[in-house]
Amino acid sequence: MLRYTLKRLAAGAAMLIALSMLVFILLRLAPGDPVDAYIDPMVKMSAADMARLRAELGLDKPLPVQYLIWLRDVLHGDFGRSLQRTGEPVLALIGSRIGPTLLLMLSGFGIAIIFGLIAGVVSAVKRGSVRDGTLLAVAAVGVSSPAFLTALIGLYLFSVVLHWAPSGGMLTPAMPFSLHDLLSHLILPALILAFYQSALVTRYMRSSMLEVLTQDYIRTARAKGVRENRIVSHHAVRNALLPVVTLIGSTLGLAVGGAIFIESVFNWPGMGLLLVNAVELRDYPVIMGSTLVIGAWVIVMNIATDLVYAVIDPRVKVS
Amino acid sequence: MGLIGNRTLAAVTSAALALTGLAPVAGWAAAGDKTLTGGFDVGPGGFPGNFNPLMATTGYMALTLNYQPLFVYDGKLSQIVGQLAKSYTVSDDKKTYTITLQPDVKWQDGTPFTSADVAFTLKLAQDKTSGSVYVDRLSAITDVETPDAHTVVLKLSKVNLSLLDTLTKLMMLPKHKLEKIDPSTLPRNPYWTDHPIATGPFVFDKYVTDQYVEYSRFKEYWRGEPKIARVVNRYFKTTAGAVSALKSGEIQISYVNADDLSAFKGDKGFHVIKGNSFVVNYLGFNFGAKIWDNQKVRQAVMYAINRKAIVDSLYGGMAKVANCGYVVDRYVPKGLNDYAYDPEKARQLLKEAGWDKINGSKPIKVLTYYNTQLSDNVLGAMQAMLSQVGINIVPRDVDMSTYNATIYATTPDYDSFGLVYAGLTNGPDPSNLNIGLNASQIPPNGSNYTRVNLPGVSKAFDTALSDADGSKYDSDFQNVCKAMNTDLPWATLWVTDRFGVASAKLKDFVWMPAPGGGPYASHPEKWDIAN
Numbered sequence: 147m148l149r150y151t152l153k154r155l156a157a158g159a160a161m162l163i164a165l166s167m168l169v170f171i172l173l174r175l176a177p178g179d180p181v182d183a184y185i186d187p188m189v190k191m192s193a194a195d196m197a198r199l200r201a202e203l204g205l206d207k208p209l210p211v212q213y214l215i216w217l218r219d220v221l222h223g224d225f226g227r228s229l230q231r232t233g234e235p236v237l238a239l240i241g242s243r244i245g246p247t248l249l250l251m252l253s254g255f256g257i258a259i260i261f262g263l264i265a266g267v268v269s270a271v272k273r274g275s276v277r278d279g280t281l282l283a284v285a286a287v288g289v290s291s292p293a294f295l296t297a298l299i300g301l302y303l304f305s306v307v308l309h310w311a312p313s314g315g316m317l318t319p320a321m322p323f324s325l326h327d328l329l330s331h332l333i334l335p336a337l338i339l340a341f342y343q344s345a346l347v348t349r350y351m352r353s354s355m356l357e358v359l360t361q362d363y364i365r366t367a368r369a370k371g372v373r374e375n376r377i378v379s380h381h382a383v384r385n386a387l388l389p390v391v392t393l394i395g396s397t398l399g400l401a402v403g404g405a406i407f408i409e410s411v412f413n414w415p416g417m418g419l420l421l422v423n424a425v426e427l428r429d430y431p432v433i434m435g436s437t438l439v440i441g442a443w444v445i446v447m448n449i450a451t452d453l454v455y456a457v458i459d460p461r462v463k464v465s
Numbered sequence: 466m467g468l469i470g471n472r473t474l475a476a477v478t479s480a481a482l483a484l485t486g487l488a489p490v491a492g493w494a495a496a497g498d499k500t501l502t503g504g505f506d507v508g509p510g511g512f513p514g515n516f517n518p519l520m521a522t523t524g525y526m527a528l529t530l531n532y533q534p535l536f537v538y539d540g541k542l543s544q545i546v547g548q549l550a551k552s553y554t555v556s557d558d559k560k561t562y563t564i565t566l567q568p569d570v571k572w573q574d575g576t577p578f579t580s581a582d583v584a585f586t587l588k589l590a591q592d593k594t595s596g597s598v599y600v601d602r603l604s605a606i607t608d609v610e611t612p613d614a615h616t617v618v619l620k621l622s623k624v625n626l627s628l629l630d631t632l633t634k635l636m637m638l639p640k641h642k643l644e645k646i647d648p649s650t651l652p653r654n655p656y657w658t659d660h661p662i663a664t665g666p667f668v669f670d671k672y673v674t675d676q677y678v679e680y681s682r683f684k685e686y687w688r689g690e691p692k693i694a695r696v697v698n699r700y701f702k703t704t705a706g707a708v709s710a711l712k713s714g715e716i717q718i719s720y721v722n723a724d725d726l727s728a729f730k731g732d733k734g735f736h737v738i739k740g741n742s743f744v745v746n747y748l749g750f751n752f753g754a755k756i757w758d759n760q761k762v763r764q765a766v767m768y769a770i771n772r773k774a775i776v777d778s779l780y781g782g783m784a785k786v787a788n789c790g791y792v793v794d795r796y797v798p799k800g801l802n803d804y805a806y807d808p809e810k811a812r813q814l815l816k817e818a819g820w821d822k823i824n825g826s827k828p829i830k831v832l833t834y835y836n837t838q839l840s841d842n843v844l845g846a847m848q849a850m851l852s853q854v855g856i857n858i859v860p861r862d863v864d865m866s867t868y869n870a871t872i873y874a875t876t877p878d879y880d881s882f883g884l885v886y887a888g889l890t891n892g893p894d895p896s897n898l899n900i901g902l903n904a905s906q907i908p909p910n911g912s913n914y915t916r917v918n919l920p921g922v923s924k925a926f927d928t929a930l931s932d933a934d935g936s937k938y939d940s941d942f943q944n945v946c947k948a949m950n951t952d953l954p955w956a957t958l959w960v961t962d963r964f965g966v967a968s969a970k971l972k973d974f975v976w977m978p979a980p981g982g983g984p985y986a987s988h989p990e991k992w993d994i995a996n
Contacts, residue, residue, distance in 0.1 A: 178866030233653030
């Protein structure tokens with residue numbers, strides 16, 4: 147398994163380099179550069195002024211040279227500095243954003259897994275009932291609602307109308323830190339992030355449970371007089387979890403996409419908001435650094451899913 | 466009994482909600498000392514993330530919480546008054562300005578503010594390597610003398626009637642802090658966010674990237690200790706986010722879009738503040754595209770657009786039709802052509818100009834950086850109106866970076882922006898329009914990127930800007946207005962109203978939706994919040 151893991155990690159590193167090249171090229175194909183994002187049409191700027199600004203930012207060098215310089219610096223642990231006015235180091239910026247993004251994503255996922263598994267089991271056990279129909283309908287809404295729409299509706303309903311949660315940010319400015327303050331800011335974006343994921347988990351868990359509940363060993367357990375609760379909790383749920391684990395692992399990597407929308411709407415100071423702002427301002431070093439970190443996250447999560455799957459199910463061998 | 470009954474499910478849900486803190490959160494924004502939290506950088510007057518006054522093109526509302534210029538506009542944006550300047554005199558030839566500074570002004574570290582700081586700031590603002598956006602606007606200043614600690618004498622090489630307007634935007638900087646820093650490092654220097662000092666009523670304490678800026682009161686402020694202990698400037702990705710925060714009581718002031726006003730209608734907890742945007746919206750003819758050279762074609766565009774109907778129906782009457790580059794009464798002469806909606810006349814003019822041969826029904830791209838729903842609707846309406854007379858426009862809304870990359874390209878693709886839908890500040894000082902309309906400002910010399918080369922317009926601007934007799938200023942700019950109305954370098958459309966919403970609890974709070982966020986005499990030291 148160690149050899150397999152190392153091979154997958156090496157392939158992941160190669161994929162990251164390919165990803166960085168692709169992003170670099172796409173960025174340069176997009177109209178506008180950091181200088182264009184920098185200036186105001188009402189300010190008199192001569193071509194010479196703009197050329198001077200571009201040279202200061204190192205944008206006057208040939209593209210392959212710019213890329214190789216960036217790659218060399220990254221391999222030496224230097225991700226560069228933001229091209230925006232505060233000129234913060236990219237690594238420090240990313241470092242300060244990973245925590246909030248992980249907090250949001252893992253909270254959302256935690257809620258999604260708990261609610262999704264419970265709802266999936268209930269739905270399967272009560273197949274055909276009103277409860278089953280309601281849960282399926284909610285799940286259908288969940289999987290078909292785009293994250294930005296759910297976020298906007300949630301913001302309006304729970305913040306503006308009901309005043310149950312703050313409208314954005316991670317902590318109340320100018321106030322000492324408190325756990326309640328953090329949780330009150332976290333809960334709404336986390337629930338909205340969880341909405342889609344829990345709907346997915348519900349549907350997968352339900353169908354997996356329905357399949358397991360028709361197996362011979364379940365029938366045998368019933369014939370032996372084992373209580374229904376025990377059959378479900380000890381025999382059915384455990385076996386039904388396998389495909390759901392795969393789903394959770396693969397979507398955990400991709401969930402960062404949903405987090406980008408959520409962070410933008412709620413002004414949550416994570417990687418998503420950092421990336422969106424950087425794209426608007428054509429802040430190349432921040433975009434490249436953020437993409438690299440997000441790409442690494444997706445790759446590592448996929449490898450981890452494969453490994454966890456092998457651990458859970460002894461029949462599966464990774465090689 | 467099932468595996469998980471209704472009661473169990475309800476209990477789990479309740480427990481989860483209780484643990485995560487989702488409960489009514491009224492009052493989370495107010496505690497302890499008086500803290501005013503606002504969205505000071507929301508909307509077109511904001512410039513979030515810029516803390517360097519030398520590079521400010523907007524965002525003065527937030528900047529002036531701690532920085533101060535020599536002069537500011539008064540609370541009505543009608544005249545320039547002194548701020549760090551107590552008084553000033555101008556020589557008869559208008560080439561020497563003698564400025565007397567306010568006594569007893571201190572920097573926030575206790576060092577006295579003197580004429581040496583003014584001279585240092587002006588020199589830095591004239592230095593291109595510092596990234597200053599004021600280099601061109603201050604180019605007439607050839608010498609700065611400091612005969613004593615509270616007197617500054619500016620010597621000009623030529624008359625510059627916009628000098629005082631420029632000085633309202635130039636924030637004074639501390640010589641003793643910045644003289645040791647290489648000017649070329651200033652554009653991205655940590656100084657600006659690492660406890661910078663200024664002379665204003667609030668001290669810059671902390672910037673949390675993309676989230677907020679925190680200020681605390683400067684107890685030795687020369688106009689008296691501010692009543693509010695702290696000001697927080699919160700950043701929002703969208704105006705809608707700021708509106709949500711206003712409605713939920715998290716912030717007490719923000720710019721809002723016109724279509725957000727309905728959310729505050731009848732709500733006694735808020736005041737709606739209305740003001741002139743001083744920005745004229747226009748369709749800029751790109752003369753580089755060689756399809757607008759015939760004046761009759763430009764006139765046809767004016768006659769084809771029912772500006773009044775758009776103002777009434779889409780802006781809800783909250784805009785004023787503009788027949789030249791501005792709508793301020795004293796710069797608008799009588800007898801202008803109002804180009805009342807007349808599609809038949811537009812068709813006739815196009816026919817006389819030979820529009821079929823010039824362009825015909827070929828699509829003309831309208832480049833714009835406005836990307837709100839309202840601007841989409843406005844462009845849609847103009848597209849429908851112009852198509853009725855045979856002009857086929859295709860709106861293309863892009864972000865500011867793409868807009869600038871397109872218009873500032875060294876060899877522009879004129880077909881990619883046959884027209885621009887944009888806005889330009891037209892007041893309080895109308896000379897701002899010169900950079901976009903005078904032939905002398907055609908790139909690479911300046912920002913006349915639609916290549917307007919109409920001798921009548923350029924001459925009117927040259928006369929207004931070089932006239933040594935300041936008393937003719939108004940009539941000179943009336944002539945500019947007349948030239949714009951006749952020659953039509955733009956299809957001028959309207960000047961919209963802009964809005965802000967403030968909590969009714971704020972007392973002595975001066976805020977207005979000024980172009981660029983000011984600066985104007987806002988007196989933050991007097992602001993207060995009712996208990």
